[in-house]
Amino acid sequence: MSIIQSFPLVIILVLLITAFMMPLIKNTKIIKGISLVSMTSVMILALINLDFVHKNGEYLYRIGHFNAPYGIEFRIGIIEAMMGLLFTFVALMIIWYSIYSIEKEIKQSKIGLYYLLVNILIGSLLGVVYSNDLFNCFVFIEVGTLASCGTIIVKDKKENIKATLKYLIMSCLGSGLVLMGIAYLYSMTGHLNINYIHAELVKCYLIYPNAVLISIVLFIIGLGVKSAMFPLHNWLPDAHSSAPSSSSAILSSLVLKAFVLLLIKILYGVFGMDILNHFSVLNIVLILGSLGMIMGSVFAIFQKNIKRVIAYSTVAQMGYIFLGIGLGTNLGVSIAIFHIIGHAVTKSALFLLAGAMIEQTGHKSLAQLKGIGREMPLTLGLFSIGALSMIGIPVLPGFISKWHLSLASIAAGDTILIVVILLSSLLNAVYYSPIVINGFFGEENLQGKVYKSKSKPLKELMPVIFLVISMIYVGIASRGIINLISLGLM
Amino acid sequence: MKIFSMIMILFLIISSVAVSTIKNLLGAIIVFMVYSLMMTIVWQQLNAPDLAITEAAVGAGITTILFVLTLKRIKGVRK
Amino acid sequence: MKKILSIGITITLIIILLLGVSELPKFGQYNNPANNEVSHYYIEKTTKDTGAMNIVTGIILDYRAFDTFVESSVLFTASIIVLLLLKKEKHIQGIDNEVTIIESTILKQVSKVLIPCIQIFGIYIIFYGHLSPGGGFAGGTIIGTSFILYRIIYGKKFTDKTLPYSKLITYLCGAIMLYGVLKGYSFITGGNHLNLPQPSLGTPGSILSGGFLLPLNILVGLIVAITIYFFFTLFDGGEI
Amino acid sequence: MEGLMNNYYETGSIILFGIGFAILLLHNNLIKKIIGMNIMDTAVFLFFIAKGYVSGKDAPIIIGAHKGVQGYINPVPSALMLTGIVVAVSTTAFALALTVRIYEGYGSIELDEIIKMRSD
Numbered sequence: 001m002s003i004i005q006s007f008p009l010v011i012i013l014v015l016l017i018t019a020f021m022m023p024l025i026k027n028t029k030i031i032k033g034i035s036l037v038s039m040t041s042v043m044i045l046a047l048i049n050l051d052f053v054h055k056n057g058e059y060l061y062r063i064g065h066f067n068a069p070y071g072i073e074f075r076i077g078i079i080e081a082m083m084g085l086l087f088t089f090v091a092l093m094i095i096w097y098s099i100y101s102i103e104k105e106i107k108q109s110k111i112g113l114y115y116l117l118v119n120i121l122i123g124s125l126l127g128v129v130y131s132n133d134l135f136n137c138f139v140f141i142e143v144g145t146l147a148s149c150g151t152i153i154v155k156d157k158k159e160n161i162k163a164t165l166k167y168l169i170m171s172c173l174g175s176g177l178v179l180m181g182i183a184y185l186y187s188m189t190g191h192l193n194i195n196y197i198h199a200e201l202v203k204c205y206l207i208y209p210n211a212v213l214i215s216i217v218l219f220i221i222g223l224g225v226k227s228a229m230f231p232l233h234n235w236l237p238d239a240h241s242s243a244p245s246s247s248s249a250i251l252s253s254l255v256l257k258a259f260v261l262l263l264i265k266i267l268y269g270v271f272g273m274d275i276l277n278h279f280s281v282l283n284i285v286l287i288l289g290s291l292g293m294i295m296g297s298v299f300a301i302f303q304k305n306i307k308r309v310i311a312y313s314t315v316a317q318m319g320y321i322f323l324g325i326g327l328g329t330n331l332g333v334s335i336a337i338f339h340i341i342g343h344a345v346t347k348s349a350l351f352l353l354a355g356a357m358i359e360q361t362g363h364k365s366l367a368q369l370k371g372i373g374r375e376m377p378l379t380l381g382l383f384s385i386g387a388l389s390m391i392g393i394p395v396l397p398g399f400i401s402k403w404h405l406s407l408a409s410i411a412a413g414d415t416i417l418i419v420v421i422l423l424s425s426l427l428n429a430v431y432y433s434p435i436v437i438n439g440f441f442g443e444e445n446l447q448g449k450v451y452k453s454k455s456k457p458l459k460e461l462m463p464v465i466f467l468v469i470s471m472i473y474v475g476i477a478s479r480g481i482i483n484l485i486s487l488g489l490m
Numbered sequence: 491m492k493i494f495s496m497i498m499i500l501f502l503i504i505s506s507v508a509v510s511t512i513k514n515l516l517g518a519i520i521v522f523m524v525y526s527l528m529m530t531i532v533w534q535q536l537n538a539p540d541l542a543i544t545e546a547a548v549g550a551g552i553t554t555i556l557f558v559l560t561l562k563r564i565k566g567v568r569k
Numbered sequence: 570m571k572k573i574l575s576i577g578i579t580i581t582l583i584i585i586l587l588l589g590v591s592e593l594p595k596f597g598q599y600n601n602p603a604n605n606e607v608s609h610y611y612i613e614k615t616t617k618d619t620g621a622m623n624i625v626t627g628i629i630l631d632y633r634a635f636d637t638f639v640e641s642s643v644l645f646t647a648s649i650i651v652l653l654l655l656k657k658e659k660h661i662q663g664i665d666n667e668v669t670i671i672e673s674t675i676l677k678q679v680s681k682v683l684i685p686c687i688q689i690f691g692i693y694i695i696f697y698g699h700l701s702p703g704g705g706f707a708g709g710t711i712i713g714t715s716f717i718l719y720r721i722i723y724g725k726k727f728t729d730k731t732l733p734y735s736k737l738i739t740y741l742c743g744a745i746m747l748y749g750v751l752k753g754y755s756f757i758t759g760g761n762h763l764n765l766p767q768p769s770l771g772t773p774g775s776i777l778s779g780g781f782l783l784p785l786n787i788l789v790g791l792i793v794a795i796t797i798y799f800f801f802t803l804f805d806g807g808e809i
Numbered sequence: 810m811e812g813l814m815n816n817y818y819e820t821g822s823i824i825l826f827g828i829g830f831a832i833l834l835l836h837n838n839l840i841k842k843i844i845g846m847n848i849m850d851t852a853v854f855l856f857f858i859a860k861g862y863v864s865g866k867d868a869p870i871i872i873g874a875h876k877g878v879q880g881y882i883n884p885v886p887s888a889l890m891l892t893g894i895v896v897a898v899s900t901t902a903f904a905l906a907l908t909v910r911i912y913e914g915y916g917s918i919e920l921d922e923i924i925k926m927r928s929d
Contacts, residue, residue, distance in 0.1 A: 006757050013756075016642055017749045023649070024742050063635045065759035066618070069607045072635045113653050120646055127639065135889055139639045142896045143646055146903060150650040153907075158914040162923060165907045169842060172900060173833060176849045179893070180586075180826065183853055186886075187593050187819075187860040190605040200602070211589035492817070499821035506828045506848050515840050522844050529851055536818075536858050537868040538887040539702035540625045541894070543694070545851075547710035548898050552797055553847065555717070557840065559804035560905045564912045575835035583827035590819045591812030597864035599879070604863060608883040615884075616871060624869035624881070628888035640892045647899035654906040702870060706895055793895075800902050804909070 005061050007049040008074050008084065008130045011042045015123030022116040028108065032099050035115040039095055039122070043088040050081040058488070060132065068132075069196050075132035078488030079337060083129045083261060086341055087254055089470070090348050091122045096463040097352050098246035104359055105244040106154050114154045121147035121250065125258040134182050134270070135192045137262055141178065141226070145171045148255050151247040152239055163238035170225050170235045177222030184215040185270070194269045205275050212271075213279050219266050220285060227259040229285075229322060230292030233315045237299075240311040245355020248307065252314045253348035257340045260321055264333060267325065268489075276328065286326025290420045292319030297427030305364050306354050309431055310347070313390060316424060317343050323417065324405060331408040334486040335401050341481065342397030342474050346386050349467040353383040356461070360454040366435060373440035374449040378461060380439045382468050387432035389471060392425045397471060400478040491535075498532050519557045526550035620770035620779035621699040629704070630785050638752050641792055645745050648796045655803040680722045687715040695790040699779045705786040709793025716798040725806070737795050744791040751781060751788075818859035825852035839908045839918040843901060850897040854890045861886030 018038040022031050053059070058077035062068060074080075095118065106114055124147060127140035149171070152164045186192065188208050189200035205212045221232070228236045240248045267276060276282050296316030303309045317339070324336025356379050357372055358364055373380040389396035402421055409417035474481065505525040512518045526549040534542040594601045611624055611632065621627035629637045691711035698704030720728040758765045771778030813820045829852055832845025861883035867876065869884035908918055915923050 003761060006761050009753075009756055009760060013749060013753045017746055017753070020642075020645065020742050020746045020749065023738050062760050063756045064631065065755070066632050070610055071632050110653060113649055116649060117646070120642060124639070124642075135892075136633075136636055136639070139636050139643065139892060139896065142900070143639060143643050146643060146646045146650060146899065149903065150646065150653065153650065153654060161907060161910050161914055165839070165904075165911060168900075168904055168907065169833065169846075172846050172849075172904075173830070175900075176826075176830070176833075176846070176853065179850075179853045180856070183856045183860070184589060184593075186857065187601075187603055190601075190603040190607065192885075192889075204602070208589075208592045211592050214586060214589040496817055499817065503821065503824055503828070506825055506832075509844055509848070510828065510832050510836065510841070515838070518841060518844060522847065525848070526851070529855065532855065533858055536862045537866070537882045538858050538861070538890075539868050539870070540623070540704065540707075541854075541858065541887050541890055543703050543707040544710075544891055544894050547707050547714070548894055549847075549851065551714060552710060552800070553898055553901055556800060556804055556902055556905050557844075559801070560840065560909055563804065563909050564918060571835065575831050578834070579827045579831035582830060583824055586823045586826065587813060587820060590816050590823055591810070593812070593816055593819060595815040596818055596859060597862050599863050599866075601860070601863075603860045603886075604883050608861075608885055609878045611884050612869065612878055612881050616875070622871045624871070624884040625887045625891065628884060629891055633888060636889075636892050640895050643896050643899045647903050650903050651906045654910055702868075704891075706891060804905070 019119035174225035181218035249351035289322030705789025709790035713797025
């Protein structure tokens with residue numbers, strides 16, 4: 001038993017206990033320092049853990065003194081370890097960015113509580129990713145939901161409260177459905193541990209065909225609400241666009257992803273391919289995913305507020321992930337997970353940059369942000385790299401996931417999906433390119449704008465630059481990452 | 491036992507429908523409290539005393555207090 | 570129109586879910602899949618493993634203690650968010666806008682007897698949590714309720730002095746941190762199979778038994794009581 | 810139909826779940842919505858607890874001598890739902906606090922009116 005095996009648990013404990021410490025400290029600078037230090041140390045732990053898992057293969061880690069079906073356990077495979085690193089890295093960058101700019105969006109007295117909520121949120125998301133026990137996942141989901149609502153509400157404007165209420169109600173609906181699904185599974189198998197449920201379910205799913213099908217659908221809808229699956233996404237644009245920009249970055253790049261990972265874990269870990277094929281429910285996910293890809297982009301075209309455009313783009317990008325899950329092949333799921341990584345890095349950078357633009361100019365609407373390229377050249381430059389990845393330019397991660405998704409859909413025999421993917425890329429280009437083009441070019445846009453007059457200091461943009469660099473790295477190293485993921489899925 | 495449980499379940503269903511139909515908010519809250527208390531009895535019937543105690547204290551007690559306070563706050567603003 | 574739609578949706582949902590229920594194993598049978606080796610293990614071994622006579626307490630504070638730890642952080646998060654939403658800055662001194670003060674000698678005298686009784690009952694439920702029904706959550710709620718009664722009867726000014734906000738939040742954070750540290754120690758030693766010293770289980774059935782169970786129950790009780798009191802004060806005016 | 814009569818507790822809890830779902834989804838009043846959420850949660854708890862019940866057995870508390878494995882009901886659902894109740898009350902408190910703030914901001918707790926209002 002190596003001590004490295006306990007690092008996932010240590011990560012969660014460190015995040016939660018530092019969060020509990022924060023209300024006792026009055027000075028906001030110290031709180032920011034604690035938040036940064038805890039997140040950095042946690043990232044290092046996640047990195048060591050990933051290295052360990054890569055060398056020694058996946059393992060189960062029991063929490064407490066009792067083995068699996070009696071106690072709770074974590075299952076740390078390559079994917080989980082990778083996600084641990086991704087989540088902590090992105091969260092660290094976002095916290096680093098927010099340290100300079102959070103005062104402009106949140107009242108001084110609430111900053112301490114904001115960092116507390118962020119720490120709890122990241123801890124709970126990692127709990128959802130690591131845990132191998134369904135009920136434990138549910139409790140972590142609830143903490144995550146409350147904390148993510150909290151990160152929206154700190155801004156304390158009327159529209160935030162409205163958006164949060166919508167989000168909270170939809171989330172509670174989702175949690176209720178998930179809990180009902182767990183209840184069905186428990187009454188059929190008598191277990192809560194994912195491996196044990198799977199072993200029992202394979203034996204008995206023919207005895208309770210309807211109940212199994214209903215529980216699958218309950219999980220898909222319940223987690224679909226939380227991860228903005230297409231027709232259930234209507235809470236997302238309000239919530240993500242009204243939140244402070246560092247919160248929107250966390251919400252859209254990490255929170256949704258944790259729930260999708262849980263859905264993958266439930267579909268492929270609890271039920272397994274045999275049961276899914278027997279009921280052919282994956283088609284629901286596939287159809288909803290492709291609808292989301294197109295409709296999310298279509299909605300995004302008509303938006304006038306830059307943060308709403310990015311928020312609707314999230315709906316479209318979640319569609320890609322659901323498409324990958326819905327294909328039901330090993331390659332499809334690997335690409336879905338790869339897309340989770342690529343999108344997390346890209347979208348957090350985009351939200352932070354949009355936040356920087358809004359902060360410096362005071363304008364939110366696209367019309368007023370024309371010509372921003374002269375005032376904030378570096379910011380818009382970074383933004384356009386992210387936008388290019390979303391549209392799908394080779395080497396960047398967006399292109400790679402689209403390319404492999406097309407390959408996977410050919411392999412699965414659904415060639416029509418290629419049309420959907422192409423159409424969605426085209427629509428992505430329709431709404432991202434005007435932002436970039438109007439920002440950089442066009443004589444009338446640039447009039448009266450002073451070069452670099454509003455640009456942010458370089459040190460405040462450093463975290464975003466790191467995010468963009470890591471995005472390009474994800475694109476370049478895509479082959480290795482995808483191989484690693486499919487190794488982990490085996 | 492079976493008949494008694496069924497009557498209790500029927501009561502639960504009726505009170506939940508009543509919550510939905512009653513126009514008066516305070517009335518709905520009181521009916522919900524009654525619902526919680528009946529749920530407590532059902533759980534005691536099902537031999538889950540821990541849960542019954544907690545539900546009586548939390549579900550029927552604290553939740554109702556919070557609802558009533560919220561209602562008071564809302565009426566207070568209107569005045 | 571909307572009414573018809575709502576009734577339609579409800580009925581469809583109920584029918585779909587009932588289709589699943591009709592297949593599930595019969596209610597109350599001994600050989601249902603839910604009553605498998607896991608539940609048998611708990612029933613057989615809880616007293617030996619954890620020292621608790623109440624099996625449910627043994628499960629929530631030892632076998633599945635991680636759930637309970639996360640659950641306390643749910644409660645903590647909720648109280649922080651409610652604090653964030655409803656806390657108001659203190660009013661300027663001299664302006665007394667208190668409306669809910671009750672000036673009644675009978676009430677005060679009765680409450681002098683009643684409040685300690687409620688608190689003793691709550692403490693009993695917490696301390697006997699591993700032996701009889703109850704435990705930290707129920708007992709903490711009862712103690713929290715006694716604080717609420719105290720505040721209703723003696724008014725805001727008085728309770729602000731005896732139960733000030735800064736003291737309460739210190740206790741809350743301290744309790745939940747101590748909980749995390751105690752349980753984290755037990756999780757990590759258990760998970761890594763380290764043979765570090767563990768508290769002794771004592772004789773099952775006595776109050777001072779069950780290792781961490783009693784201190785954990787007290788901490789949970791403290792957390793719940795303070796959270797409940799916070800909820801009340803914040804909803805009732807928002808000034809702590 | 811016979812399956813439903815055998816599982817009358819589960820059937821009842823499913824009906825409650827449906828009613829709670831409808832109240833949560835389709836009522837306009839926020840307080841009613843929150844009550845609906847609570848009803849939905851308690852219905853799921855009832856479902857769980859009913860799954861743990863074994864007729865004729867005792868509550869899972871050892872009083873006096875241990876009665877053996879067959880003497881007690883399944884303690885797992887009780888333990889899980891204890892967690893569930895606390896989660897539910899936390900969510901309720903949060904939602905109610907939001908309701909108070911909504912009322913202070915918009916002067917109404919009817920969701921359709923609030924959505925119609927321009928936010929700024």
